[in-house]
Amino acid sequence: MTDAQLPTAVHPLRAHSPAISASRARRWGSFFYAEQALRVMRGYGWSVFLYSVGQPVAYLFAMGIGLASLVDANSAAVFGGVSYLAFIAPALLVSSAVMTASGDFSYPIMDGFKWRRVFYGPHASPLVPQQIAAGHIMASALKFLVQSVVYFVIVAMFGASPSPWGWVSAVVATIAGLSFGLPLMAYASTITKDAGQFALVQRFIVVPLFLFSGTFFPLDSLPIGVRWIGWISPVWHGTELGRVFTYGLEESPVLTLIHVLFLVGAAATGWTLTRRQFVRRMGA
């Protein structure tokens, strides 16, 4: 085949100018990186996604239907007069987003900086470090949201979200995932040596947060000595806020505001620290 027959010879491929590359990257860089992260997720396939939806659904059935028959018969009042299923549904929603976050914002960050150094590829392109961080976060946030919506639809089908505002709990869960995940990401981006830190985070932070955040029973029923775990836990703030939306949990509006401020505040602090650390570490 001669060159003349190649379609590219008729319309030669030409990249746009560096100036256009730079201005597009400045404006859309975070999205460009998010696109990469989503492609990587797609590569992982459905297995991870099904796991992250399937796990809370399994809990929901085991606890909410099995245990509920026992609980509802004896102590409905403890759970604010709603079914046990309705009580734990928002909690499992938030917990599962937080657990997904504990995966997304730990090992992949080490991978990016250290193991396979995937952040350094885009770093040599017009992207800047904070866009790489932001893109990673945006892709994960989208994943939390999709996962939460799917889960919520299942919950709603079982009538466990009586309020018309129930869907907001999927958004709340996404924010809760970030309010736990971004501080974790800030920490992960400072780690230069893997000494099993993430296994410790999992064991001594994620699991206790799951158990002591008013997930399976109200925080008030815990001894005062461990109740503070809930107060500093994105799982508790997210769960309570979710309950306000799914079944109209009655609490002081001040407390509701505190939930929102806590979740947003933790996420914002995490983002600020992450951004600073990415810029510092990648520019060294």
Added chain:
Amino acid sequence: MNPPAVITAENLTKTYGELTAVDGISFEVSAGESFGLLGPNGAGKSTTMKMIGGVSQRTSGKLSIMGLDPETHGPEVRAHLGVVPQQDNLDEELKVRENLIVYGRYFGLPLSYLRPKADELLEFAQLSDKAKSRVDALSGGMKRRLTIARSLINEPKILLLDEPTTGLDPQARHILWDRLFRLKEQGVTLILTTHYMDEAEQLCDRLIVVDKGRIMAEGSPASLIREYCTREVLELRFGSERNTTIGVELEGVGERVETLPDRVLIYADDGESALEQVSARRLRPLTSLVRRSSLEDVFLRLTGRSLVD
């Protein structure tokens, strides 16, 4: 008149804590030139490349790429460049072709351009039949070729290559040299580091020899050889026992004698006559070889070390 400089470095310095990795180096590279950095491990070559690439902030000195300071105009500078880092950093979980497309997206390039361009570059890197494989299934040399293909996705006018052919087999290396040569013909400016003298001699119009963060010498491969070496070199092997002690007995043969653990080098404009002098002294080397002197010898002369250790 020289074409305008696309890269200007003045007293470029980088320290890591106590360590000075790059110690006040200055150079200019003009458009279309291919410029090499040669130096032993730890000389500061990669650190220099990273500063030019706008991914590592300099400690002091001046640096300008296409008239822009990478510190204040990082994205604008990097948009001009193609970068092959010393260590591959591909997206291992993505397919081979997808790696090219994703990378092109970072430059805001549209898919209508990227799809055919990716195929073209896979052809270039001889990876077309691997387009749908995941990167972690590639061999080391294939990954290297993919990294090189990736660096060309935005059709850069300046290409930074940090040891581009390390890990490639001889055939792949020759093919790559050919491709780089063609890019050079199209006016692409090449900046490369290498441990291979033949690579430097083939590809570089001009190079700097760097050691401990400083420039030891600068010039074209031919002029460096002329300046620091004789025309020919006589290589003698006396066996590892005797190599180190025989130096004294060889004194006066040729212009200079260099004793290495495994061989003795005699620098002389006429290698054959030097060999005759050695025989006249009744010294019997196990093997002898006369060759033209190369950058390797320049390097040895300047740094006291051989390049490939």
